[in-house]
Amino acid sequence: MDSQYINDLRKAGKIHQQVKEYAKSIIKKGVPLLEIAEKIEAKLHELGAKTAFPVNLSINEIAAHYTPSHDDTTLARGLLKVDIGISINGAIADSAFSLDLENDKSNEMLIKASRDGLEAAMHAAKLGITLGEVGRAIHKEIGKYGFSPIKNLCGHQVNKYVVHAGQTVPNYDNGSNEEMVESGYAIEPFATTGSGIVYEGKPSGIYRFIQRKAIRDSLAREIIVFIEQEFRTMPFASRWLVRKFGTKALLSLSLMEKAGILYQYPQLIEKSREPVAQSENTLLILKDMTEVLTEDFRV
Numbered sequence: 682m683d684s685q686y687i688n689d690l691r692k693a694g695k696i697h698q699q700v701k702e703y704a705k706s707i708i709k710k711g712v713p714l715l716e717i718a719e720k721i722e723a724k725l726h727e728l729g730a731k732t733a734f735p736v737n738l739s740i741n742e743i744a745a746h747y748t749p750s751h752d753d754t755t756l757a758r759g760l761l762k763v764d765i766g767i768s769i770n771g772a773i774a775d776s777a778f779s780l781d782l783e784n785d786k787s788n789e790m791l792i793k794a795s796r797d798g799l800e801a802a803m804h805a806a807k808l809g810i811t812l813g814e815v816g817r818a819i820h821k822e823i824g825k826y827g828f829s830p831i832k833n834l835c836g837h838q839v840n841k842y843v844v845h846a847g848q849t850v851p852n853y854d855n856g857s858n859e860e861m862v863e864s865g866y867a868i869e870p871f872a873t874t875g876s877g878i879v880y881e882g883k884p885s886g887i888y889r890f891i892q893r894k895a896i897r898d899s900l901a902r903e904i905i906v907f908i909e910q911e912f913r914t915m916p917f918a919s920r921w922l923v924r925k926f927g928t929k930a931l932l933s934l935s936l937m938e939k940a941g942i943l944y945q946y947p948q949l950i951e952k953s954r955e956p957v958a959q960s961e962n963t964l965l966i967l968k969d970m971t972e973v974l975t976e977d978f979r980v
Contacts, residue, residue, distance in 0.1 A: 682767070684861060686841060689772035690865055690942045692895040694728045694974025697767045697774040697963075701975070704763055710782040714738045715749040725767050733766030733844055735887055735918035744831060744871055744957040745949045746885040751920035751928070760788045762959040768915065771842040775867040776975035777961035781820055790826055791872050791958035797822040798830065798870035799960040803980055806868065806964055807971050809860050816851035819870045823852075829877030831957065834949065836868040839963060842913045865974070867963045875955025876937075881947035886919040888934065888943045896940050900926065901933040905942065916946065 703724050708717055718736040725732065735748040741759040749755065764777035779795065781788035798819040805818040823830045836850030844867075848859060852870050890908050904922060911917070922930040937943045951957050965972040971980050 682816060686772055687809070687965065689769040690774065690963075691972075693730060693767045693769040693772050694963060696725065696769070697730045697765065697776050697975045698977065699728060700765055700767065701776065701778060704749060704765065705778070707806060708757060708761065708763065708976045710756075710758055713749075713753070714755045714757055715753045716777065717757060718749050720894060721765060725765070730767045730769055732915075733768040734776065734916040735921070737764035737777070739764070741956045742875070742954040743882070743948055744834060744951055744959070746887055746946045747948055748885060748887055748918050749920065750886050751923040758782050760785075760956045760958060762957070764959065764961065766844060768842075771913070773839040773844055773865070773980035774963045774975050775839060775844060775961065776963055777959045779958040779960065787874065788956060788958070791828060791874065792960070793922070794823045794826040794828045794872040795870045795958040795960040797825070798872065799817055799962060802850070802868045803962065803971075803973055803978060805965065806861060806866065806966060808863060808966055808968055811857060812848060812850055812859050812861065813857040814853045815861070815868070816857070817854035817878065817951065818852040822824060823870060823872045826872070828872045830881055831871035831873060832877050833879055834869070834871050836866060836961070839865040839867055840867045842915055861966050863967055864945060865963055865965050867961060869959060869961035871957050871959050873951050873955050873957045875951045875953035875957075878952040879949040880952055882950040883948050885892060885946045885948050887916050887939070887946045888919065889916045890914060890943050894940050894942050896936060896942065898933050898936050901937050902928060904930060904933055904937070908964050910976070
């Protein structure tokens with residue numbers, strides 16, 4: 682990691698802190714998810730950042746990968762997870778929080794469990810510690826509440842223009858002896874009253890560019906150029922392309938997905954359809970210190 686990349690990571694983290702506070706101020710039960718997502722994305726652009734992925738607004742048993750479509754009418758409710766990715770010159774800050782919009786004690790305890798798991802991980806994470814040890818610290822805290830971590834969701838390294846890169850950080854002790862290295866890491870405990878496993882649900886409308894291939898559709902060719910320039914390898918939302926090219930872009934996206942040019946992420950649903958809470962921060966692991974970038978938290 683060169684000094685410019687580290688500075689960009691720190692800048693992305695500072696902007697993320699501001700965006701999270703803004704997001705918490707506008708989210709209320711009954712507000713359309715589309716309005717929330719577009720306001721958050723507009724705010725981060727206003728502050729000089731780009732989106733590293735579409736704002737995820739996942740309700741109850743949907744653990745991750747729900748972003749509103751261009752015509753979405755879903756209203757905020759339940760246990761809402763708000764996952765925001767910010768990019769500065771490709772340096773990515775990825776952080777999430779959960780809100781109980783129902784004044785429900787169980788939801789509040791789930792949020793506390795995921796948050797305690799995250800705090801334990803932030804204290805544990807440092808150069809040379811094994812990934813299994815970090816997972817053990819997370820699981821221990823979530824288990825104190827009688828809840829389960831989501832075992833097939835994990836944190837991850839972040840690299841330039843790559844949200845999920847390299848190593849993965851488990852939410853339980855998976856026995857990994859692989860050690861943390863000098864890098865950025867997004868650590869994200871998920872806590873649930875359910876089985877602790879997610880399955881792939883409906884298409885999310887969140888896409889990632891895989892590779893160029895020949896395609897006959899002229900609009901698809903135009904969209905490919907736009908994606909390469911604007912998003913590179915970072916995920917993007919179908920609603921962004923509808924805004925740019927109109928609803929005809931949806932057919933082109935479908936054609937590109939079938940051709941293997943794009944990958945569409947599925948929604949991730951808790952297997953027993955029980956509610957899920959998520960807490961996440963991006964950390965910078967250096968030789969002599971660990972920095973929490975997306976929160977004013979002292980390790």
